[in-house]
Amino acid sequence: MNATPVSTARAALTVLTALSLSALALPAAAQSATPPAAAACPSGLPEGTRCLNGRDYLGAYYWIAVPRDWQPETGVLVVHAHGGPALGEPTLARSTGDLQRWSVMVRAGHAWAGSSFRQGGVELLAAAEDTERLRQLTVATIGQPRRTLLHGQSWGAGVAARMAERYVTPDIDPRRTAPGPLPYDAVLLTSGVLAGGTRSYDVRLDLRVVYQALCQNHPKPDESAYPLWMGLPPDIKLTRAELASRVDTCLGVQRKPAERSAAQQQRLTTLTRVVKLPEHEILSHLNWATWHFQDITMRKLKGRNPFGNEGVQYSGSDDDATLNRDVLRYRADPDALAALAQDTDPTGRLLLPTLTLHGIDDQTAFVELESHFRETVTEAGAADQLVQVYTADHAHSYTSDAHYVSAVEALLDWVDKGDKPSAARLAQRCKTLPTQWQPASGCRIRVDYQPAPLDSRVPQRRRPPAATAPAIKRP
Incomplete structure (x- = not known):
C-alpha cells in the first residue's frame, strides 16, 4: 500500500524530532507551582466532566477538563491557545471563560486544556511556550492521548501557527534511538490574526x-x-x-x-x-x-x-x-x-496538517488576513499542509458548534486516514452531524469563497525589510 501524504509527513517529522529541539523545548522536569487540583467545573460543561485547575511555575493559570468515560488510549486532547492578548496580570478567570466558550470540545467527547499565559501583552512565542508547557502537564496528569489537536483562536491562532512551524517533540531524550509520541497531530485555527504583528x-x-x-x-x-x-x-x-x-x-x-x-x-x-x-x-x-x-x-x-x-x-x-x-x-x-x-509573524513553514475556519464578515480579524497567510504558506512550500474554509458569519469570537465539531472530525480523519478535507466535504460533513449540533442552523460554510488580497483591504506602504523567524529545515 502506498503511504499517504500525512503518514509520510509524520514519518519525516519523527526523523526531525530525533535530530533537534525547537525553541519550544522545555525541561521535562519542569513542575507546576500549583499541581492540578480537582475543582468544580464551570457552568456549561457536561455532567460527569472531571475538572482540574492550577497555576504553573511561571505563573500561568490553567484549566483541564476531561469528559466522563474518556480514556487516553482512545481519546483526543484539544490544547487551546486563547485570543486577545489580554493586558495586565494573568488570571484564572481568563482560562475559565475560554473553557466555557469552547465547552463544545468537551461536549463532543474530547479532553480540553487551556492556559491564561504567564503574562499579559503581545508576547506570542512566550504564549506558545506556555501552551506547550500545559500540554506536558496535562499528559502527565491524565495520560498520553491517542491524538492531540492544537486549537488557536484569534490572536491565539497566531500562537498556534508559530507552534505548527516550530514543531518537534519537546520531551525527547537525546539518548534514545526513537522519539516518543508526537506532541501534536494537527492544528485548528479559527478567526485567526494570521498576518503577524507587522x-x-x-x-x-x-x-x-x-x-x-x-x-x-x-x-x-x-x-x-x-x-x-x-x-x-x-x-x-x-x-x-x-x-x-x-x-x-x-x-x-x-x-x-x-x-x-x-x-x-x-x-x-x-x-x-x-x-x-x-x-x-x-x-x-x-x-x-x-x-x-x-x-x-x-x-x-x-x-x-x-x-x-x-x-x-x-x-x-x-x-x-x-x-x-x-x-x-x-x-x-x-x-x-x-x-x-521575530515574535509574531508566521513563516508559513507548517509541519502539521492545519485547517483554518474564518467568518467572511469578521471585522475584528478581517478575512483578508487569510489571503496573506495562504501566500506565506505557499511561498514556504507548505501549501499541502493547509486547508482554509470560510463561513457566512460576522462573529469573531464564535460561529457555531457544528462548524467546530465538523472541523475536529475532519482533522482527525486527515491524520488517521490521510483523508485531506476540502470546504465542500466539510460542508457536507457539517450538514450530516447528529441533531444535537443543530446542523440546520449551524452550517454556513461557503464552499466557493476566496478572500481578496490583504492589500485590497489595507493599503500598501513602504517599509524597511524585517527579519523573520530563524530558518527551520523541512524534512
Missing part, C-alpha cells in the same frame, strides 16, 4: 492617523503631543470610558443616526470609507491602537516604533488630497520591525 496591525495605525486628522482629540490640542504609533505615552492617564466619550463627541458612534449632527455623520462616513471598518468596530480598534500599541512600543520594544504609513495613499473621503496632506506620517524603525516580526 501586517495585521497596519489598519490600526491607519485608523489612528485618519481619526486624528478628522477629530483632533486623541490627543486633544491642549494635551501634550506624541507620535500616534506610541499608542499612549506611559505618563498620560486615559481611561477607556474617556476615549469612548471623545470618539462619540467627534463621530456620534454611540448615538442613533438620527441623533448625530451632520458634521458627526460626515466624519464617521469618511472614516469608515477610508479605513474600511464598520462604525460599530471603530471604538474597539481604537482601543487596540491605543493600549495594545502602548504595550508593543513602550514595554515590548522599549520605545521603538515598528509601525509606519509611508507611501500610503488614503482614499474614500470627499477630498483625498487634503486628507493625505493632513494625516501624520511615520517611518518604522527597522530593528523594531524585525523584533516584532
Whole structure:
C-alpha cells in the first residue's frame, strides 16, 4: 500500500524530532507551582466532566477538563491557545471563560486544556511556550492521548501557527534511538490574526492617523503631543470610558443616526470609507491602537516604533488630497520591525496538517488576513499542509458548534486516514452531524469563497525589510 501524504509527513517529522529541539523545548522536569487540583467545573460543561485547575511555575493559570468515560488510549486532547492578548496580570478567570466558550470540545467527547499565559501583552512565542508547557502537564496528569489537536483562536491562532512551524517533540531524550509520541497531530485555527504583528496591525495605525486628522482629540490640542504609533505615552492617564466619550463627541458612534449632527455623520462616513471598518468596530480598534500599541512600543520594544504609513495613499473621503496632506506620517524603525516580526509573524513553514475556519464578515480579524497567510504558506512550500474554509458569519469570537465539531472530525480523519478535507466535504460533513449540533442552523460554510488580497483591504506602504523567524529545515 502506498503511504499517504500525512503518514509520510509524520514519518519525516519523527526523523526531525530525533535530530533537534525547537525553541519550544522545555525541561521535562519542569513542575507546576500549583499541581492540578480537582475543582468544580464551570457552568456549561457536561455532567460527569472531571475538572482540574492550577497555576504553573511561571505563573500561568490553567484549566483541564476531561469528559466522563474518556480514556487516553482512545481519546483526543484539544490544547487551546486563547485570543486577545489580554493586558495586565494573568488570571484564572481568563482560562475559565475560554473553557466555557469552547465547552463544545468537551461536549463532543474530547479532553480540553487551556492556559491564561504567564503574562499579559503581545508576547506570542512566550504564549506558545506556555501552551506547550500545559500540554506536558496535562499528559502527565491524565495520560498520553491517542491524538492531540492544537486549537488557536484569534490572536491565539497566531500562537498556534508559530507552534505548527516550530514543531518537534519537546520531551525527547537525546539518548534514545526513537522519539516518543508526537506532541501534536494537527492544528485548528479559527478567526485567526494570521498576518503577524507587522501586517495585521497596519489598519490600526491607519485608523489612528485618519481619526486624528478628522477629530483632533486623541490627543486633544491642549494635551501634550506624541507620535500616534506610541499608542499612549506611559505618563498620560486615559481611561477607556474617556476615549469612548471623545470618539462619540467627534463621530456620534454611540448615538442613533438620527441623533448625530451632520458634521458627526460626515466624519464617521469618511472614516469608515477610508479605513474600511464598520462604525460599530471603530471604538474597539481604537482601543487596540491605543493600549495594545502602548504595550508593543513602550514595554515590548522599549520605545521603538515598528509601525509606519509611508507611501500610503488614503482614499474614500470627499477630498483625498487634503486628507493625505493632513494625516501624520511615520517611518518604522527597522530593528523594531524585525523584533516584532521575530515574535509574531508566521513563516508559513507548517509541519502539521492545519485547517483554518474564518467568518467572511469578521471585522475584528478581517478575512483578508487569510489571503496573506495562504501566500506565506505557499511561498514556504507548505501549501499541502493547509486547508482554509470560510463561513457566512460576522462573529469573531464564535460561529457555531457544528462548524467546530465538523472541523475536529475532519482533522482527525486527515491524520488517521490521510483523508485531506476540502470546504465542500466539510460542508457536507457539517450538514450530516447528529441533531444535537443543530446542523440546520449551524452550517454556513461557503464552499466557493476566496478572500481578496490583504492589500485590497489595507493599503500598501513602504517599509524597511524585517527579519523573520530563524530558518527551520523541512524534512
